[in-house]
Amino acid sequence: MTRAFRQALAALSLTVAAPAAADPPALSLPIDCTLGTSCYIEDYVDARPGEGQRDYTCGLKSRDGHRGTDIVLLSFEAMVQGVDVLAAAPGVVDATRDGMEDVAVSAETREAIRGRECGNAVRIDHGDGWKTLYCHLQKGSLQVQNGTRVEAGDVLARVGLSGLTNVPHVHLGVLKDGKIIDPFNPETSETCGTATGDGLWKDAPDYHRAGLFTAGFSGDVPDFDAVKSGRARIETARGYSNLVLYGHVFFAEAGDRLDFVINGPEGEVFRNDVTLEAPQAQLFRAMGRKAPEDGWPAGEYRGYVTLSREGHILAVRHADVEVMR
Structure with a gap:
């Protein structure tokens, strides 16, 4: 402990x-x-x-x-x-x-x-x-x-x-x-891959190995190295900057879906999704919007990236960015 x-x-x-x-x-x-x-x-x-x-x-x-x-x-x-x-x-x-x-x-x-x-x-x-x-x-x-x-x-x-x-x-x-x-492996907390049955659960929740490492905002579609290192992430943006939301996924399977939503001070800004075509140990996807002609309203923006499989939500990550005029 x-x-x-x-x-x-x-x-x-x-x-x-x-x-x-x-x-x-x-x-x-x-x-x-x-x-x-x-x-x-x-x-x-x-x-x-x-x-x-x-x-x-x-x-x-x-x-x-x-x-x-x-x-x-x-x-x-x-x-x-x-x-x-x-x-x-x-x-x-x-x-x-x-x-x-x-x-x-x-x-x-x-x-x-x-x-x-x-x-x-x-x-x-x-x-x-x-x-x-x-x-x-x-x-x-x-x-x-x-x-x-x-x-x-x-x-x-x-x-x-x-x-x-x-x-x-x-x-x-x-x-x-x-x-x-560990209620999933009560016999030992120092080994993995040995658990059997429901552990301490009446009915153990299903395990899914896929998930999201992180989500973040960027001014443009980043490269994968910048996503993995964290260099892609921005916490502030100007009113005329692009707003791009990315999600870093692990152990995806073909048919998995990523949903992207961005909300701002005046409500929903962006919503889109993509279906993954092949299994991959790691990948990232990014989606977003260019700034409107008069720029983004100043304030706090929050994005959600959701990973799901056949309608079952496996993971959600959020990211925040402050737009300043």
Whole structure:
């Protein structure tokens, strides 16, 4: 367990009550959404010791040192509308935190949340050393307190943007005697490609190895090296600049679809899609619009790139750019 994660756990308020000894919890989805339709899994527990990352299948869907399962909403607008975070299994709430703002992390805010990377949170004790942790909850949305007994599916809070995150999602952490457990591969968190069955899940969510590394804005269609290095990305643009949105994809299959949407201060600016013709380990696509004759209105613009397969959403990435006149 990383030092930051230990600090995050220690910072939560605890109670002395705990349920009686129990078998490992059988987990249900900890969020009121439909995978592939209104949410998707972006990151899994990092199964690679040391530097680098691998998910439980030896795939790319994790981050170095990541200690949970991230279930992500498709947009910030969905968060504003409200999506419930649910108890994954029966137990007793033994830790909560509220009061942190729902603000995407930045270089300016990173130090202020140190030791509270989990954001607003709920922890549930399931007995016999098993606990689940729910991070990045919306400020003021908690429906439980220390000592509350919950059943699987009970509402804990709403999905938010608190703590160390820049996208609305719930981070589900599973612990046994304080050790991080991968619910997809509970026998070990240091190997990948060995998991069988549903793990700790009642019905394990399907795994898809394809995803999006990133999305970004550029002034023109970039070259692939600039996309991979990050040099293509712009954060500000002039009113008469082109607005090009790109998405960097991994493990695409023939027939996969990429949807591009750009919204600005006056509403939708651009929408288009492309169907991929061949499987590729990595690729990028870019789409956008030239500036209108009188230039873009000044303000914040947000783009979404969505990867889907046969109507099932596999990944979404967003990018922001500020247009200045």
